[in-house]
Amino acid sequence: MVVIALGLIYWKQMPLSGDAILWDWILLALIILSLGMLTVVYFILKAQLKANKTYAQELLKSQKLLQSIIDNTSNPISVKKLNGEYLLVNTQYQMLFREKAQDLIGKTNHDVLAKEIADRYRSSDLDALKAGKEIQVEETFEQADGTRTYLSVKFPLFDNTGRAYAIGNISTDITERKKIEQSLKAADTFFNLSIDSLVIASKDRFIKVNPSLSKLLGYSDAELLEKPFADFIHSKDKTATKKEIEILDKGNDLINFRNRWVCKDGSVKWLSWNATADPSTGTIYAIVRDVTAQLKLKEKEEKERNMLYESRQKLNMILENISDGVIVANADKQVVLANYNANEIFGIKEDADISINFSDHFEVLYPDGETPFPAQNLPAERALVGEVTDDVDVLLRDFVTQKKRRVLISGRPIINHENDIVAVVVTIKDISKYKKLEAELKKKDIASRTIIGFKKSKVKSK
Structure with a gap:
């Protein structure tokens, strides 16, 4: 407007007659040109x-869009000036400090943290600034909810x-990842330090083995991993192993499978082997x-059991062919073995039902048939304290039938290498028939002497 005013003033003052000189027109043209240039x-x-x-408007729109994007990410994001003042933070970053965005912008960490x-x-x-590139x-x-770990780029x-x-x-929250890493590290430590051999394998190859298996078989880990595991199995067990792997593949667990x-x-x-297979990966x-x-x-x-069985069978055969009754009892006074004649004397078929204490089955008397025999003096009781007895003469009278047996009882302790009594052996010889025969012979002898007129002489009497 100033240039237009100047132009009009100059136009009014400029002579319109032929007196106007060239410079006046040039000045007027310059004014008009200036007006045109100002207009442009x-x-x-x-x-x-x-x-x-x-x-x-576009910048503001972009900023709002950027803020909206970073606010809707799960990663905390921030931008700071070189002096540490915050220029930009997203919602997740705000949550780390429990501060509002407007309170962080323009502040440094020293304003909000210890x-x-x-x-x-x-x-x-500053390390990132010095490096001139990203660092982690x-x-x-x-x-x-506690201390959380972040991986910050x-x-x-x-x-x-x-x-x-x-x-x-x-920043990325790696708290759970760290826990998993620690668990995996602990699992890996357990895997490597386990006394048992641990194996991860496919259908035909080892994927991972622990040092225990390598030590057990004498191969290095690399040697076990580079070949199919069938190469290490005894030829006679390869077919059976293949069948068991097929069973595993069908979803069944392998329990106590043995191979060479x-x-x-x-x-x-x-x-x-105790094994299971992941159905999703095999x-x-x-x-x-x-x-x-x-x-x-x-x-x-x-083998020893078979030998023992054979020995026991032989022993039983011997015992069954002995005319005496034989019983064997342990240190707890439990009868563990009795032959047929012993069963017949006691009238009991089951060996375990026989008591080593004869007084439980009979009235034990001296040979006179009247005086009770002390139970503690029986061979079985004496054998339990380490004494050896031979041919103790007693009379056994059955409590129920009142049947009498005249027997000779012997007892022997069985001592182990530590000199402890572990069992006793008791033999019972039934001499009832012999005593009866002896009595009959005595009677016949007396009767015969009367018939032949035998008289006792003083010498004979002596």
Whole structure:
């Protein structure tokens, strides 16, 4: 408007006659040109202002969009100036400090945290700035549900000149991952330190073995993993092992399956397998134990048991062919063995029903048939205290039938290598017939002497 006013004033003052000189027209043209240029500048500025307004609106829209995006992520995100002041934080980052965004913006960690913690965070920010690239650090934050661990990715932000002007931070909550890692580490430690051999395998190869199996078979881990495990199985057990793996593949567990494995030194060991398979992957998880010594011991025990059985059969055969009654009782006075004649004397078929204490079955008397015989003096009782007795003459009278037996009882203790009494053997010789025959012979002898007129002489009497 000033230029237009100047132009009009100059126009009015400029002579319109031929007296106007060339310079007057040049000045008027310059004024008109200036007016045109100002008009162009006006429209340019107007266009720029409009563009700036549109740009500002788009920038605000972009900022709101960016804020909306970062607010809806699960990762805490922040941007700080080089001096540590916050330029941008999202909702998740706010939750770490339990502060509102407007309270964090423009503040540093030292304004909201203890100095020691703030110094630690500031140090990691500067490390990213010094590195000139992103770095990863683990940081812990105290929250309402306890201490949580975050993996923070920190990186410098550069302007168009390549100069760093801010530090960005994106954190990921790895608390659960750390717990899983610790659990896996503990599981791996257990896996490697287990006395039992632990195996993870596919249908035909080992995937992972612990040192116990390597030590057991004598192969290195690499040797066991590089070949199909069937190469280490005894040829006679390969078919059976294949069948058991097919059973596993059908979802059935493997319980105490035994097969033979060839060790690196050529020896053969029996291994017992307890295994299960993951139905989704087919991966086999197994616990393995060396049962070679156990099977050898079992075989030895079986052999000894058979020998013992044979010996007992022979002993029974001998005892059954002995005319005397024989009973064997342990240190607890329980009868563990009795032959047929002993069963017949006691009138009991089951050996265990016989009592080593004869007084439980009979009235035990001296040979006179009247005087009770002391139970503690019976051979069985004396054998239990280590005494040996031979041919103790007693009369046994049955409580029910009142039948009498004249017997000779002997007792022997059985002593182990530690000199302890572990059992007693009692033999019973029934001499009732002999005593009866002896009495009859005596009677006949007296009768015969009367018939032949036998007289006692003084010498004979002496």
